[in-house]
Every structure is written in structure tokens, then in C-alpha cells.
Amino acid sequence: MSFPDPSNPYSFDDFLSWRDGVDYYADDAFLQEVVRTYAGAGADAVDARARDFSKKLSFRWRQLSEVAATPENRPFVMHYDGHGHRIDRIVRPLETLELERGVFDERIFSPSLEPWARLTMIYLLNQNGESCVTCPVACTEGMVALLERFADSDELRRVYAHITDGLDGHVGIGAQYLSEIQGGSDVPANLVEARRDGADWRIYGKKFFCSATHADYAVVTAKPTGSEQLGIFLVPSWLPGDKALERRNGFTIDRIKWKMGTSELTTAELTFDGALAYPVGPLDRGLANVVGIVLTLSRLNVGISAAASMARAAREARGYAKFRTAFGQPLERFPMVHAQLQSLDHFARRSTAGAFGLYARTLSSGLQGGLGTEGTLDERRERFLVRELIMLQKLAAAWDATDVVRSAMSIFGGHGVMEDFSVLPRLYRDAAVNELWEGPRNVLVSQIHRDMQRAAQWFPPAEFAKAVAGPDADGLSDLTHELETLVTHPSLQTLDAQTVEVCVRWDALCQRLVHVWQDRCLGECT
Ligand SMILES: Cc1cc2nc3c(=O)[nH]c(=O)nc-3n(C[C@H](O)[C@H](O)[C@H](O)COP(=O)(O)OP(=O)(O)OC[C@H]3O[C@@H](n4cnc5c(N)ncnc54)[C@H](O)[C@@H]3O)c2cc1C
Structure with a gap:
């Protein structure tokens, strides 16, 4: 015995x-x-x-x-x-x-x-x-x-x-400071001011969410004195020669936020009190350029980040399920676990393929502020498609990532929530941040609805659905029908029972559109 x-x-x-x-x-x-x-x-x-x-x-x-x-x-x-x-x-x-x-x-x-x-x-x-x-x-x-x-x-x-390429062997780092205490989504309501000082510009006011506070430079949104239009300014953190002396360029870091995710990165509250700033682009086009270029690229990055974290979570969950046994057999042999691992893999792959596929379209169409009227109808439609897909991917992939990482954590049982057992709790906390920065979900789904209405004359919803799913996709007619129905609803901003119902359906449709796009790209890769 x-x-x-x-x-x-x-x-x-x-x-x-x-x-x-x-x-x-x-x-x-x-x-x-x-x-x-x-x-x-x-x-x-x-x-x-x-x-x-x-x-x-x-x-x-x-x-x-x-x-x-x-x-x-x-x-x-x-x-x-x-x-x-x-x-x-x-x-x-x-x-x-x-x-x-x-x-x-x-x-x-x-x-x-x-x-x-x-x-x-x-x-x-x-x-x-x-x-x-x-x-x-x-x-x-x-x-x-x-x-x-x-x-x-x-x-x-x-x-x-x-x-x-760097200067004197050092490569500089950028940050972007848009959000203010009264509201991050409503960027046009920014209060930070840019004042003329002879030939120079100086920034005054407070920014409330400033990540990468260690950066060498920041893109800062501010309104020139007396203007309601938002301009973009580039603010060096230190003026030439001052970095070694640690003398910041006319701003103070008031406080570092205590946050749930991305904790290795500081997010700070800043006060600008005369920081020397350089205007970037036309000062009456700042909003279009900051959204169309800066935020759009950040949103693409959120999609890539979500896909990458899902890939790592799926891989490590599968590895653990091969190794770990319960009741005398490896976890991966349990049908429940098997199904969950398959789902994790599918989400990781579809979001990776979708992110690369969207990047390909972005490279060929380029980025621009606003909906734009330049070019042929096909070019205009392509730019519109890319703009909407970037917002859609941002909101949907970030949402999926929290679900996928949490599901991967559950494969690890109690060890799944231990910060020093695997990377998953950290990826989960980071994923929660990804949902919020660069445009929270509600803001993006509302913007997409408005955009679809504005473009409906030259890019009807049926054509848009076909462009996302591909002309021969399964379920295209159902997708088209739902899109056409919901886009005709006048606005998502009026609080009544019908709008609330439309909002729920629109939110689900946005998620579905992304999955359709991702699965189409996945089909191209396998
Ligand atoms: C960790 C972290 C780091 C950050 N770093 C930076 C940074 O470096 N630079 C920077 O500029 N910002 C940064 N942000 C700010 C971030 O971009 C904002 O939090 C975000 O834009 C939302 O703004 P808010 O927090 O003021 O929320 P609010 O604008 O108050 O929104 C609150 C809720 O209302 C919803 N809502 C708002 N408007 C609408 C609408 N029209 N229709 C429907 N729903 C709506 C939103 O979706 C959200 O659910 C950071 C945020 C976090 C969490």
C-alpha cells in the first residue's frame, strides 16, 4: 500500500x-x-x-x-x-x-x-x-x-x-492631454486657454487626465483667447537645456492618480501656467485634427492592444489547461474547459486578424479629420468605412478583451486572480482602462450613429453593411435590415422609451458589425 x-x-x-x-x-x-x-x-x-x-x-x-x-x-x-x-x-x-x-x-x-x-x-x-x-x-x-x-x-x-529617429542618440516620447475635469468626452468644451505672448503662445489652465507624464512633449488642446474653436499645441515638457535641471516648462504636476489599471504608467493632474507652446496645424481645425488623426491612431492602438492581450491570455490559459489536472485528468479534457479554450482562441484570432485587416485599409485610405468631401465617391466611402471601423473596433475589441481575459483567469481557478501567479490580473486591469480612454463606448456608438446618418445619402446603410461583411457574407440581409432600421431613428440623444430600445439594439449591432468584420479578415488569413 x-x-x-x-x-x-x-x-x-x-x-x-x-x-x-x-x-x-x-x-x-x-x-x-x-x-x-x-x-x-x-x-x-x-x-x-x-x-x-x-x-x-x-x-x-x-x-x-x-x-x-x-x-x-x-x-x-x-x-x-x-x-x-x-x-x-x-x-x-x-x-x-x-x-x-x-x-x-x-x-x-x-x-x-x-x-x-x-x-x-x-x-x-x-x-x-x-x-x-x-x-x-x-x-x-x-x-x-x-x-x-x-x-x-x-x-x-x-x-x-x-x-x-532621435537626437544625439535619444528618442523622444510623446503624450496627449485633452481631458479636463468637467468632461473628457466633450472635448469641444475644453476650457484651457492659449494666449498670445508677442510672437509666442502660452498655455493656461488645468488638464485632469495626463498619462505618460514623463514624456518629452505633449499634444495639448486649448482655445486661443476669445475663440470657441479648439487648437492643437505642442508643449515641450522642458525647454532646451532645462531637462537636466529638471525645470519644467511652465506647468506643475499637481497629483498622480491612483488607478486600477495601467498602474506602471502615471496619469496626472496638471496646471499650466504659461507653458511655451507651438501651434500645430490650423488653429480652427484643432478638433477635427485631434480626433481624425491623434485619437484615431490611439483608437487603432486600443484595438491592437485588445487583440494582443487576448492572444496572450488564450495562449497561457491553454498551456495551463494542458498542465493542470483535476480529478485525475488534464483540465483541457473537460468538455466545459475545452469549449472555453476554443472560444478564447477564436476571440484572440478574430481580433488579431481584424486589427491587421483594418490596418491594411487604414494604410491605403489614410487618415483625415472630419468626414471630408474630397476624392471620388469610392475614395470617400473607403475613408468613411475606415473611420467607422476604427471606432467600432476600439469599442468592441476593448469590450471583448475584458471578457476574454476574465474567462482565461477562470481556467486558472483561484490562481487566476493572484497577481503574482500570472499576467492575467494585470492584463484584466489594463483592459478595463482600454474600454474607457480614447472614447468610452457610449460616446463612440453615438458618434457612429450620427456619422451613418450624415453619410446615408452617399453611403447608404445597405452598402456600408456590404462593405463591412463582404458581398457574399452569410446573414448580410439581416444585418442590412437591422442597420437600415436603426439608422433611420432620428437621434440617440432623446430620452424616450423607443430611443432606449433603439440604443440597446444599436449597441449590440455595433458589436456584431465588428465580429462580422473580424471573421471576414480571419477567413482571409486561414
Ligand atoms: C487611466 C486613464 C488614463 C487617461 N489618460 C488620458 C490622457 O493621457 N489624456 C487625455 O486627454 N485623457 C486621458 N484619459 C481620459 C479619458 O479619455 C476620459 O476619461 C474619457 O474621454 C471620458 O471622459 P470622462 O472620464 O470625463 O467621462 P464623461 O465624459 O463624463 O463620460 C461619462 C459617461 O457618460 C457617457 N457619455 C458621455 N457623453 C455621452 C454621449 N454624448 N452619449 C452617450 N453617452 C455619453 C460616456 O460614455 C461615459 O460612459 C484617461 C482616462 C483613464 C481612465
């Missing part, structure tokens, strides 16, 4: 050695297929760059992310130095600093980098969660896109050089 070993030698080490040996790109045949499908002639070069990048982020950078995410390593602000100077230093752990340098030294926004390599690298990066790099990467991308169009002064050209 054999007795159990009272010291219980149970160990997770086999699971850990599998998990920690995964190379996010080299071990993901599906992702490689997606890259081959969309990257076209440059696929080999993208593949090579992704393999090289993945070797860093799957191992050393993953470890740095994990250490930086521990509570004792939370970033904080040091307002004064020991000699009474106001410095507002963002103090971050060495792990974050090493990770940040590693990532930005890749020169992801160099004009010489192939866009598909950039996308694949950003996707892979997001598998490690926020880690104080993915928000700054997204913000820098928006800043680069703005400056590509509007860098019309020596100062702005210098900033562009700094955040793309």
Missing part, C-alpha cells in the same frame, strides 16, 4: 518552464500567417524584424514588465529636490527605464521602418500589457502623424526628428 508524501511535492515548475520559454512571435504560427497575409511583398523583412524584436520582449522585457508591475515599484511624483527647487520628477523603477530605452531605441516611428513591421512590433509589445510603454508608444504615433503634416517651424521639425 502506498501512502501520500506528507511534504506534498506538487510543483508548477513544468508549466512555468513552458510559459517562460514561449517566444511570442516565433511560437505563434497563426500570427506569422496573419503577417504573411497582409504584409505582402515585404512579409519576409517584417517576419525577420518581428523575430528579432520578439526575442527581446518575450524574455528580458517580459521580466522587466513583471518586476515594474509590483506594488512596491509604483511610479510617483517628487515635487521638490533637496534644495527647494520645484522639479515634479516622475520617479519610476530602473526596470521601467531599461524597458523604455529598449523599446524606444528600436525607433519604431522612424520613417525608414516598414509600417507592417511597426504594427507587428506594437502588437507584440502589447502582449506584455501597458508596462509604461504602450500608451507612450500610441501617443508618440499620434504626434508623429500630426507633425508629418504640420511641422512648419524649426521647433516642430526638431521635435519630429527627436521622436522619430
Whole structure:
């Protein structure tokens, strides 16, 4: 008769050695297929760059992310130095600093980098969660896109050089500060003011949600004195020569927020008191440009981030279900678990394929502020489709990511909620933030409804549904019928019983449209 070993030698080490040996790109045949499908002639070069990048982020950078995410390593602000100077230093752990340098030294926004390599690298990066790099990467991308169009002064050209290929071996980092205390969704209601000071502009007022507070530069929205139009300004965090002295450019960091997710990244409340600022683009087109370029790119990034976190969650849940046994058999042998793993895989794959497919369309159509009237009807429709799909993907993929990561956590049982057992709780907390920033769901679904109404004359809902689903898609007539019915409802902003019912259906339809788009892209990849 054999007795159990009272010291219980149970160990997770086999699971850990599998998990920690995964190379996010080299071990993901599906992702490689997606890259081959969309990257076209440059696929080999993208593949090579992704393999090289993945070797860093799957191992050393993953470890740095994990250490930086521990509570004792939370970033904080040091307002004064020991000699009474106001410095507002963002103090971050060495792990974050090493990770940040590693990532930005890749020169992801160099004009010489192939866009598909950039996308694949950003996707892979997001598998490690926020880690104080993915928000700054997204913000820098928006800043680069703005400056590509509007860098019309020596100062702005210098900033562009700094955040793309770097200056003196250092690659600059961007942030974006739009939201104010009275409302983040209603950007046109911003109160921050830009005042003339001779030939210069200076910013006054408060911004209430300022992430990537350690950045070198921020895109700031403000109204020129006396104007109701919003302008875009670029505000350096330090003027030339002042960074080493830690003398900030006319603003203070009042407080760092205590938040649920993206905790390795500071989100701060700022007061601007005469910060020197450079106008970016026409000052009466700031709203269209900040939404059409900056927020649109950030929303694309949210879709990519959601897909990446689902991919990691699905992979690790499957690995755990192979390793872990209950009642004498591996978890993956239980039909309930089997079905959940299949669903996790499907969501991860469809959202990855959808994000790459949408990126392809974005590259060919380009971004622009507002609905625009330029070009042929086909070009106009294509731009509209991309604009709407970016909002749709943002809201739907971010929503799916919280469900998928939570479901992956449940495969781990009680270990699923342990912060030091797996990355899943951190991905879950980050996913909750993704739902909210860059436009919360309600705001986006309402905007999409308004857009569809405004475009209905030249892009009827039936044509839109066909463009999303493909001309031969199953269920197209039902999709079209629902879209046509709901778009004819005059407004989602009037509180009555019928509108409430339409809102519920419209919300569900938005989610469905994204899944239809994603499954179409998935079909192209497999
Ligand atoms: C962690 C974190 C970091 C952030 N970092 C930044 C940053 O770096 N820079 C920056 O500018 N902002 C940042 N934000 C702010 C973020 O973009 C805003 O929180 C967001 O835009 C919503 O604004 P609000 O919080 O004021 O919500 P509100 O605008 O008050 O909205 C509250 C609710 O009302 C709904 N709602 C609002 N308007 C409508 C409408 N017309 N129709 C239907 N429903 C509506 C919204 O969907 C939401 O559900 C950050 C937010 C978070 C959580």
C-alpha cells in the first residue's frame, strides 16, 4: 500500500518552464500567417524584424514588465529636490527605464521602418500589457502623424526628428492631454486657454487626465483667447537645456492618480501656467485634427492592444489547461474547459486578424479629420468605412478583451486572480482602462450613429453593411435590415422609451458589425 508524501511535492515548475520559454512571435504560427497575409511583398523583412524584436520582449522585457508591475515599484511624483527647487520628477523603477530605452531605441516611428513591421512590433509589445510603454508608444504615433503634416517651424521639425529617429542618440516620447475635469468626452468644451505672448503662445489652465507624464512633449488642446474653436499645441515638457535641471516648462504636476489599471504608467493632474507652446496645424481645425488623426491612431492602438492581450491570455490559459489536472485528468479534457479554450482562441484570432485587416485599409485610405468631401465617391466611402471601423473596433475589441481575459483567469481557478501567479490580473486591469480612454463606448456608438446618418445619402446603410461583411457574407440581409432600421431613428440623444430600445439594439449591432468584420479578415488569413 502506498501512502501520500506528507511534504506534498506538487510543483508548477513544468508549466512555468513552458510559459517562460514561449517566444511570442516565433511560437505563434497563426500570427506569422496573419503577417504573411497582409504584409505582402515585404512579409519576409517584417517576419525577420518581428523575430528579432520578439526575442527581446518575450524574455528580458517580459521580466522587466513583471518586476515594474509590483506594488512596491509604483511610479510617483517628487515635487521638490533637496534644495527647494520645484522639479515634479516622475520617479519610476530602473526596470521601467531599461524597458523604455529598449523599446524606444528600436525607433519604431522612424520613417525608414516598414509600417507592417511597426504594427507587428506594437502588437507584440502589447502582449506584455501597458508596462509604461504602450500608451507612450500610441501617443508618440499620434504626434508623429500630426507633425508629418504640420511641422512648419524649426521647433516642430526638431521635435519630429527627436521622436522619430532621435537626437544625439535619444528618442523622444510623446503624450496627449485633452481631458479636463468637467468632461473628457466633450472635448469641444475644453476650457484651457492659449494666449498670445508677442510672437509666442502660452498655455493656461488645468488638464485632469495626463498619462505618460514623463514624456518629452505633449499634444495639448486649448482655445486661443476669445475663440470657441479648439487648437492643437505642442508643449515641450522642458525647454532646451532645462531637462537636466529638471525645470519644467511652465506647468506643475499637481497629483498622480491612483488607478486600477495601467498602474506602471502615471496619469496626472496638471496646471499650466504659461507653458511655451507651438501651434500645430490650423488653429480652427484643432478638433477635427485631434480626433481624425491623434485619437484615431490611439483608437487603432486600443484595438491592437485588445487583440494582443487576448492572444496572450488564450495562449497561457491553454498551456495551463494542458498542465493542470483535476480529478485525475488534464483540465483541457473537460468538455466545459475545452469549449472555453476554443472560444478564447477564436476571440484572440478574430481580433488579431481584424486589427491587421483594418490596418491594411487604414494604410491605403489614410487618415483625415472630419468626414471630408474630397476624392471620388469610392475614395470617400473607403475613408468613411475606415473611420467607422476604427471606432467600432476600439469599442468592441476593448469590450471583448475584458471578457476574454476574465474567462482565461477562470481556467486558472483561484490562481487566476493572484497577481503574482500570472499576467492575467494585470492584463484584466489594463483592459478595463482600454474600454474607457480614447472614447468610452457610449460616446463612440453615438458618434457612429450620427456619422451613418450624415453619410446615408452617399453611403447608404445597405452598402456600408456590404462593405463591412463582404458581398457574399452569410446573414448580410439581416444585418442590412437591422442597420437600415436603426439608422433611420432620428437621434440617440432623446430620452424616450423607443430611443432606449433603439440604443440597446444599436449597441449590440455595433458589436456584431465588428465580429462580422473580424471573421471576414480571419477567413482571409486561414
Ligand atoms: C487611466 C486613464 C488614463 C487617461 N489618460 C488620458 C490622457 O493621457 N489624456 C487625455 O486627454 N485623457 C486621458 N484619459 C481620459 C479619458 O479619455 C476620459 O476619461 C474619457 O474621454 C471620458 O471622459 P470622462 O472620464 O470625463 O467621462 P464623461 O465624459 O463624463 O463620460 C461619462 C459617461 O457618460 C457617457 N457619455 C458621455 N457623453 C455621452 C454621449 N454624448 N452619449 C452617450 N453617452 C455619453 C460616456 O460614455 C461615459 O460612459 C484617461 C482616462 C483613464 C481612465
